[in-house]
Amino acid sequence: xxxxxxxxxxxxxxxxxxxxxxxxxxxxxxxxxxxxxxxxxxxxxxxxxxxxxxxxxxxxxxxxxxxxxxxxxxxxxxxxxxxxxxxxxxxxxxxxxxxxxxxxxxxxxxxxxxxxxxxxxxxxxxxxxxx
Amino acid sequence: xxxxxxxxxxxxxxxxxxxxxxxxxxxxxxxxxxxxxxxxxxxxxxxxxxxxxxxxxxxxxxxxxxxxxxxxxxxxxxxxxxxxxxxxxxxxxxxxxxxxxxxxxxxxxxxxxxxxxxxxxx
Numbered sequence: 001x002x003x004x005x006x007x008x009x010x011x012x013x014x015x016x017x018x019x020x021x022x023x024x025x026x027x028x029x030x031x032x033x034x035x036x037x038x039x040x041x042x043x044x045x046x047x048x049x050x051x052x053x054x055x056x057x058x059x060x061x062x063x064x065x066x067x068x069x070x071x072x073x074x075x076x077x078x079x080x081x082x083x084x085x086x087x088x089x090x091x092x093x094x095x096x097x098x099x100x101x102x103x104x105x106x107x108x109x110x111x112x113x114x115x116x117x118x119x120x121x122x123x124x125x126x127x128x129x130x131x
Numbered sequence: 132x133x134x135x136x137x138x139x140x141x142x143x144x145x146x147x148x149x150x151x152x153x154x155x156x157x158x159x160x161x162x163x164x165x166x167x168x169x170x171x172x173x174x175x176x177x178x179x180x181x182x183x184x185x186x187x188x189x190x191x192x193x194x195x196x197x198x199x200x201x202x203x204x205x206x207x208x209x210x211x212x213x214x215x216x217x218x219x220x221x222x223x224x225x226x227x228x229x230x231x232x233x234x235x236x237x238x239x240x241x242x243x244x245x246x247x248x249x250x251x252x253x
Contacts, residue, residue, distance in 0.1 A: 036213045036214075037214070037217060040235075043206075051249045054190065057183040057184075087165065087168065091165065
């Protein structure tokens with residue numbers, strides 16, 4: 001017993017704040033932040049694509065070529081996920097603001113639904129766009 | 132001791148409520164973007180532009196440009212509130228935080244102007 005008490009007092013060697021140690025709603029919350037920041041950082045690229053795609057037929061063709069590159073397609077897929085996740089998590093957030101589904105069980109269920117729905121939307125729109 | 136507790140209980144929360152206004156605008160811009168996103172996806176699936184001419188024709192009507200610009204302005208404001216929240220939590224010291232705030236505001240102001248240019252280049 002005394003040994004256990006001594007052990008308890010010892011401070012943790014390191015703080016594990018990894019994503020996967022959080023409960024599901026916490027995971028959705030931190031991913032909401034990460035996806036938002038990623039979309040912000042990608043804005044100049046997205047505006048560049050929109051600008052060139054509308055400018056002229058030649059630049060439209062060059063945008064198509066640019067988007068054929070595997071790295072660009074990977075980025076598109078990543079940003080699709082970021083948009084889908086930010087969208088779904090945002091809707092969930094608005095509902096929570098309106099006091100819809102704020103009990104623990106519903107909040108956990110809706111968090112899981114957000115993770116699943118954003119992955120499904122990414123695959124669906126990735127398939128529509130890239131193939 | 133008792134006196135302290137009474138004073139605390141009577142303490143009124145004051146402030147200009149800048150936070151509340153931003154919180155509300157963050158949600159308002161979110162709703163604008165969500166509605167635009169759904170309508171844009173439906174329009175793209177129905178009209179299915181396959182080349183530059185068809186893609187450009189989508190943005191030909193004036194109201195489409197206005198609504199699209201409203202989307203971009205909402206996005207820029209929303210991104211400012213979100214990035215500000217993130218920087219407030221992680222960017223230390225204050226000087227670095229203020230520098231990054233400035234960079235974000237300048238970037239988003241530029242993106243908003245760029246969006247106007249893209250929509251009305253003619």
